Amino acid sequence: MERTLVLVKPDGMQRGLAGEIIARFERRGLRIIGMKLMRIDEALAKRHYAEHEGKPFFAGLVAYITSAPVVAMVLEGTDAVKSARTTMGVTNPAEAAPGSIRGDFGLERGRNLVHGSDSPENGIRESELFFRPEELVPWTRSVDGWVFE
Numbered sequence: 001m002e003r004t005l006v007l008v009k010p011d012g013m014q015r016g017l018a019g020e021i022i023a024r025f026e027r028r029g030l031r032i033i034g035m036k037l038m039r040i041d042e043a044l045a046k047r048h049y050a051e052h053e054g055k056p057f058f059a060g061l062v063a064y065i066t067s068a069p070v071v072a073m074v075l076e077g078t079d080a081v082k083s084a085r086t087t088m089g090v091t092n093p094a095e096a097a098p099g100s101i102r103g104d105f106g107l108e109r110g111r112n113l114v115h116g117s118d119s120p121e122n123g124i125r126e127s128e129l130f131f132r133p134e135e136l137v138p139w140t141r142s143v144d145g146w147v148f149e
Contacts, residue, residue: 002080003033004117005126006088010068012105012113018071021101021114025075028087034074034127034136040066048129064110072130076139081123084116 006025008018026032040048045062052058075084089096093106106112117123127136 001076001078002120002123003074003076003127004030004080004084004120004123005115005130006073006075006084006117007065007115008071008073009111009113009115010064010070011107011111013069013071015105015113017105017113020105022071022073024087024101025073025084028083030075030077030080030083030087031139032073033076033138034131035071036073036131036135037069037071038130039069042066044129048126060110074127074131074136081117081120085118088114088116 008021012018012021022032022035042062045065046053048065049058049061052061077083087101089100089102089106091102091112092109093102093112094109096103096106098104101114102112117126
């Protein structure tokens, strides 16, 4: 069972697509174990994008992700990272498959609606940046299907 962090970025929020984006992950079979509407401050943005520090686009990433509220969520499921990334589509919306979030709604590479962790390790690291353990409500499988623990 993997966990991944997904953010509905400022452009997704400004365009009123949060509900549609969240629904696509749920229809995919990923379970939401944490979710909140929040403003990302500069310090969190820099920690989140730390691997890009020093690159020419770093300041723009930080400015963009802090420009408006986002929906942050932790999703859980089998191969959650790969499933979430397939649901999102590739980074460049012009190259994203039809039926993916970015393929259906994306406008440009820098405004591509969603962020998703790129590995199981980053799924854990990023989830811990945005959520305290007590904010997560895991599911468990029972004879009746998936239920909250």
